[in-house]
Amino acid sequence: MIPGYDEVRYKNIINLLKQMPKITAPLNFESDLMRRINSGNFNENYKVKWWDKLFLPSRLIPAAAFALSIVTVFYFLNFNSIEPENPFLTKPKIRETVAQTSNKQIFPAQTPEYTEASVNGSFRINKEGLNFLQIRLNAAEKAKINKLKEEIKAYFKRKQ
Amino acid sequence: MIDIKLNGLTDEELILEFQQNNTVKAYEILVQRYKNPLINYIYRFLGDYETCADIVQETMIKVYRNKDSYKSIAKFSTWIYTIAGNLARTEYQRRKRRNIFSINSYGDDGETFDISDESARPDVITDSGIKDKIIQKALLKVSDSYREMVILRDIQELSYEEIAEVTGIAVGTVKSRINRGRNQLQKLLKHIYKD
Known part of the structure; x- marks a missing residue:
């Protein structure tokens, strides 16, 4: 091959590079390689x-x-x-507003009454501090409930 | 008998044999043929023997694992040099980044790093061992894009076309880079010519 202009110009440097010793692979190169391939550990x-x-x-x-x-x-x-409220330690809020519907009127708690047991067998509950709703019934509804009460009482008397 | 037959095959025939019949012996012959040229190439580029052995091993593993990605339109040598070159460039960039964050700065222009002391290695010792070390040190001071071309051309003796294929750069650019690299080396090694 005929050397070009550049090859002639840099002849000395090319010769120096060509004369450099050849570096060889380590003796165990192939055995290491095959071991890595056979073990499948490619990126070890x-x-x-x-x-x-x-x-x-x-x-x-x-x-x-x-x-x-x-x-x-x-x-x-x-x-x-802020610490959360413990629901077991706080008092329930008492409703002050009273909602009213057509024939069902809602009242706040009535005045407290306390008796241990009435003579006719019914129990009264101490309503002090309680906040429950009471529905106002008309005369027909009251009569119906009273009639039902009488029937229940008569039933229990028959049983006795 | 089979070994003798395989030894007579060209690189392209061997890789074809490995691709088609999974003949590991064909692969081993390819490893035998290319281990030393690649070690020489990578060592001259990086200047670190341990790392260059690792890179060549990695190259061989890539060949083994990606054998099917080789197409017979290209020469096997260019394919394997491309793989090795890519790995070497990645390693070089990694080292360069590490050197930026390192307290030590290597070389005058910050582009190079120290050459490990290889004087104890029998394959490095020659009559002109010191001279070789000076040349290697000078080579490492050449810009990496020029250095790679100079090594492939003047040490590995690849053709301009092969170098263009390996590096993916136009032949004209390859030629100019080689000359620039040689020019840098000439300036660095002026004192050696006087001997």
Whole structure:
């Protein structure tokens, strides 16, 4: 091959480079290679797996510091927050407004009455402090309920 | 008998045999043929023997795993040099980035790094061992894009067309880069000519 102009111009440097000794592979190169191929462990030497990188001290320390700072911030924020109410310790709020519908009127609690047991067998409840609703019945409804009461009483008397 | 037959095959025939019949012996012959040229190429480019052995092993593994991606339209040598070159360039860039963050700065222009002491290696020792070390050190000071071309042309003795194929650069650019690299080397090694 006839050398070109550049080959002649840089003849000395080309000769120096050509005279450099040839570097050879290590003696166990092929055995190492075949061992890696046969074991299927292709990235054993050259590449580090990402999960190995994750646990390097250079990455683990900043990550741990970040996590610690987050925990600290949440700890202090928690102290400043309003404590939630314990539903077992607070008194129920008493309704003051009274809603009214067509024939069913809702009343606040009546004056307290307390008796242990009435003579005719019915029980009265102490209504003090309670907040329950009472429905006003008309005469026909009251009569119907009274009739039902009489029937129940008669039933129990028959049983006795 | 089969070994003798396989040894007589060209690189392209061997890789075809490995592709079609999964003949591991054909692959082993290819490894035998290319391990030393690739070690020489990568060592001259990086200047670190341990790393260059790892890169060549990685190259061979890539050939083994991706044998089917080789197309017979290209020469096997260009294909394997391309793989090795890509890995070497990646490693070089990785080292360069590491050197930026490192306290130590290597070389005068920050582009190069120290050559490990290979004086104890018998395959490196020659009568002109010191001279070789000086040339290697100078080679590492040449810009990496020029250095690669110079090594492929003047040390590995590849043709301009092959270098263009390996690096994916136009032949004209390859020629100009080689000359620029040689020019840089000439300036760095002026004192050696006087000997």
